[in-house]
Amino acid sequence: MEIKLKINGISKDITIKEGEYLQSALKRLGFLNVRKGCETGSCGLCTVLLDGKPTLSCSTLAVRGIKKEITTLEGESVEVAKFAEVLTDEGADQCGYCSPGFTLTVIAMKRELESPTTDEIKHYLTGNLCRCTGYMGQLRAVKKYMEVK
Amino acid sequence: MGYVGKGIKKIDGMGLIKGASSYTEDIALGHNYLTVKLLRSPHAFARIKKIDTTIASKIEGIECILTYKDVTDKRFTLAGQSFPEPSPHDRRILGEYVRYVGDEVAIVAGTNEETVLKAMKLIKVDYEILEPVLDFEKAIDHKSIIHTEKPYTSFNFGNEHMRNIAAQDLLVEGDVEEELAKSDVVIEHSYHTQAQIHGMMENYIAVTYMDFQERMNIISSTQIPFHVRRHVSKILDIPRSKIKVIKPRVGGGFGGKQTAPMEIYPALITKVTGKPAKLVYNRKETHTCTTTRHEMKLTVKLGATKDGIINAVDIHGLSNTGAYGEHAWTVFSVVGQKTLPMYRAKARRFYGEVVYTNMTTAGAFRGYGATQGTFALESAVNELAKKLDMDPSVIREKNLVKQGEVNPTLNSFVGEKSIVLDSSTLDECITRGKEMIGWDKKYPMQMLSPTKARGIGMAVTMQGSGIHGIDTASATLKLNDDGFYTLLVGVSDMGQGCDTVVAQMAAEILCVPVSKIIVNSTDTDVNPYDPGAYASSGTYVTGNAVIKAANLMVEKIVAGASKILDISEEDIEFNGDSLLLKDGKEISLDEIAYRLVAYEGQNQIITTGTWGGHTSPPPFIAGFAEVEVDLETGKVEMIDYAAVVDCGTVINPNLARIQVEGGVAQGIGLALFEDIKHDTKGKMISDTFMQYKIPSRCDVGDIRVEFKPSFEHTGPFGAKSIGEVVINTSAPAIADAVANATGVRIRTLPITPEKVLMGMLNTKHSN
Numbered sequence: 001m002e003i004k005l006k007i008n009g010i011s012k013d014i015t016i017k018e019g020e021y022l023q024s025a026l027k028r029l030g031f032l033n034v035r036k037g038c039e040t041g042s043c044g045l046c047t048v049l050l051d052g053k054p055t056l057s058c059s060t061l062a063v064r065g066i067k068k069e070i071t072t073l074e075g076e077s078v079e080v081a082k083f084a085e086v087l088t089d090e091g092a093d094q095c096g097y098c099s100p101g102f103t104l105t106v107i108a109m110k111r112e113l114e115s116p117t118t119d120e121i122k123h124y125l126t127g128n129l130c131r132c133t134g135y136m137g138q139l140r141a142v143k144k145y146m147e148v149k
Numbered sequence: 150m151g152y153v154g155k156g157i158k159k160i161d162g163m164g165l166i167k168g169a170s171s172y173t174e175d176i177a178l179g180h181n182y183l184t185v186k187l188l189r190s191p192h193a194f195a196r197i198k199k200i201d202t203t204i205a206s207k208i209e210g211i212e213c214i215l216t217y218k219d220v221t222d223k224r225f226t227l228a229g230q231s232f233p234e235p236s237p238h239d240r241r242i243l244g245e246y247v248r249y250v251g252d253e254v255a256i257v258a259g260t261n262e263e264t265v266l267k268a269m270k271l272i273k274v275d276y277e278i279l280e281p282v283l284d285f286e287k288a289i290d291h292k293s294i295i296h297t298e299k300p301y302t303s304f305n306f307g308n309e310h311m312r313n314i315a316a317q318d319l320l321v322e323g324d325v326e327e328e329l330a331k332s333d334v335v336i337e338h339s340y341h342t343q344a345q346i347h348g349m350m351e352n353y354i355a356v357t358y359m360d361f362q363e364r365m366n367i368i369s370s371t372q373i374p375f376h377v378r379r380h381v382s383k384i385l386d387i388p389r390s391k392i393k394v395i396k397p398r399v400g401g402g403f404g405g406k407q408t409a410p411m412e413i414y415p416a417l418i419t420k421v422t423g424k425p426a427k428l429v430y431n432r433k434e435t436h437t438c439t440t441t442r443h444e445m446k447l448t449v450k451l452g453a454t455k456d457g458i459i460n461a462v463d464i465h466g467l468s469n470t471g472a473y474g475e476h477a478w479t480v481f482s483v484v485g486q487k488t489l490p491m492y493r494a495k496a497r498r499f500y501g502e503v504v505y506t507n508m509t510t511a512g513a514f515r516g517y518g519a520t521q522g523t524f525a526l527e528s529a530v531n532e533l534a535k536k537l538d539m540d541p542s543v544i545r546e547k548n549l550v551k552q553g554e555v556n557p558t559l560n561s562f563v564g565e566k567s568i569v570l571d572s573s574t575l576d577e578c579i580t581r582g583k584e585m586i587g588w589d590k591k592y593p594m595q596m597l598s599p600t601k602a603r604g605i606g607m608a609v610t611m612q613g614s615g616i617h618g619i620d621t622a623s624a625t626l627k628l629n630d631d632g633f634y635t636l637l638v639g640v641s642d643m644g645q646g647c648d649t650v651v652a653q654m655a656a657e658i659l660c661v662p663v664s665k666i667i668v669n670s671t672d673t674d675v676n677p678y679d680p681g682a683y684a685s686s687g688t689y690v691t692g693n694a695v696i697k698a699a700n701l702m703v704e705k706i707v708a709g710a711s712k713i714l715d716i717s718e719e720d721i722e723f724n725g726d727s728l729l730l731k732d733g734k735e736i737s738l739d740e741i742a743y744r745l746v747a748y749e750g751q752n753q754i755i756t757t758g759t760w761g762g763h764t765s766p767p768p769f770i771a772g773f774a775e776v777e778v779d780l781e782t783g784k785v786e787m788i789d790y791a792a793v794v795d796c797g798t799v800i801n802p803n804l805a806r807i808q809v810e811g812g813v814a815q816g817i818g819l820a821l822f823e824d825i826k827h828d829t830k831g832k833m834i835s836d837t838f839m840q841y842k843i844p845s846r847c848d849v850g851d852i853r854v855e856f857k858p859s860f861e862h863t864g865p866f867g868a869k870s871i872g873e874v875v876i877n878t879s880a881p882a883i884a885d886a887v888a889n890a891t892g893v894r895i896r897t898l899p900i901t902p903e904k905v906l907m908g909m910l911n912t913k914h915s916n
Binding site: 035038039041042073074081083085087090091092093095096099125129130132133135137138139 | 162163166168170174348350351431646801804809
């Protein structure tokens, strides 16, 4: 079926298959860094922002994106670059495969939480798995980015 | 030193986080690939009596279906090891027998996924179901023989296929029985380490196509591009000169991508059809149809005096390689190689068998046997300390091998002469780790409330740096016409940061910022040979090759300038940016680089360094865990983990620190959660991240890391490796912390709440 999705501020017409998920639709449109890691909604790699809220695109039907603001990494390039500086300064980037979903979640968290505690940060990000870093460096970077201690 | 020892950013970091197209899936666009999928066995052990693909082949869009009748019966191993591979050649592309649930039955290629899935359902397979071997302790001399045909072995590593034995090992020094008999105290316990899933975030993926020179191009997320080229060449009978393996950024590997479990299938489809082909493993296939860590049962006997001097270390091992023998012997021998040298003892022995079973094949996994061995040995040492009523750190102080000592098992191989331990600050690592965790105040445990107990525990371990006498890497440097360098290496950065580390080393010698060195580690056509990223060899082996190439580059620049300028080499001083001449003139590197490649110089400078080591110097880590146990439920919560590491000179403190944190966390997963479950017929049921739990950021507590650098004389700038050693101490330290908190010693990983609670209940009952 034909639907209209507004992605990073630009409306796009797209033909989707019945039951198609947002992740696959975005990928077909060329948003390559909307990745898929687990197929069970467990890893957070496919996270995009739907009206600013982190959402697992691998388990959200594409039609759910209609009349919503869909934001991928490309749509947050300014904040992404800021966070990337902090994360790489900390050395907390390894294989990078989980970065897009993780980074978008961090950006959403910064807008949603005011002066969060360490536990609140961990809780917000707990659905974003990373097998490389052991999470400590990410936490240090997130705290710097959020400007909290 | 300007660049070595600095926490320089990973050179690929900004691009990766900003989402640059970098991984196999991102760059493999525009070829109109055939979708390749594999029909897999539903049975753990069976013979294919009949396979009929007639109806499936008729589906529109199906290009090619191959069964065992259509492919070569050549046998091989998919282990990524230097040739001749020390793994049995016991695999076929497709065979008449299937040996685990998930074993390949047919290769199906078609225009899209739906078509291929439809065809797969229409392939009729008639199986003769055989009794599988699912318990690895019952594998030897089981009535079911998993490989009745004798595998080719490149040398004798004890393969007795008719007894289901893939390999055997023996490493011995001194008279173990005699030393045990003379000991005041002998303890003996068995420890079980489970198979583990690598769980890298990027699943396995490979695409293949024929290029304009009619060469097979393979783009693969792999740690071993050069071994993949050899595999595909041998198995599919394509000259190596006709194969190019491209390695993009790799989304994690941890040893999983040191085996090449999938590249041969799309390559075969491309060979047969001439068309581009793409094979992507989904998460289930990544978990069940590639490789896991080897499950092991290790029985440790320690003999000691009542003062805590260890006389004898004796370890018997049984390892489960699953259906095929990838890395069977090498992982197993590392159990002995990285445990026996740890403690001074008059006698030491490691021996045992690796068995075939009808389960997912085991293979390389970060730690590579040292992880399993460390859990067993360090748990046993902690148990010995308890029996002697000694502080576990004191028993280690009395027995651990020290820098400057000669150790007969340190060289890894029987028959080689003893070598001196060139560098170790392990004693300082222990002292500092104790301070960090508050050992003297907290050991062994504290009660927080009537239902909450906190315990602390420790472990130490070593690994190697490359495989001595085997691993040899090359690095090539090119001075470009605009005065920057290209560094070509064959090692695979899969996130660990080796591209950055080798750039730092080159920058150090060439006296230029890291940004002036472009690292290329992309493909087998361009890059010099390197065995790949494994055995903790990147920094140490490839790094040494880079240093040789860089030193040569400096020499050649000066020599080249001398010729152009017609002045003696002694009158030129090279400071990286420019050449200072004796007469006071200064010529920039940019200018000299241009003049060298131009008509005037006719001298494009390209240098290569090749390096392989005579030893494999061990890095060390001391790990200290603090856990909180809920005495009503048995739940173990990580509170704190202090890790102090000796990896020689720390080339990049930021990247090294993340390596340690990541390794410790992966070890915490092994210790507490990660568990592969099978149904009664041998099918893996924990085949997604939903059922197979890897640690999340709420599960790891606090991980704190420090370094106690030593100076390794054979290492690049004094460095040793770091990638693997860091995973090994988590499990034994946590097991000891749990034992100290509860009195329950868990010898079977993972340490689940059920095991802890049952242990506490049983202790109560027996009291």
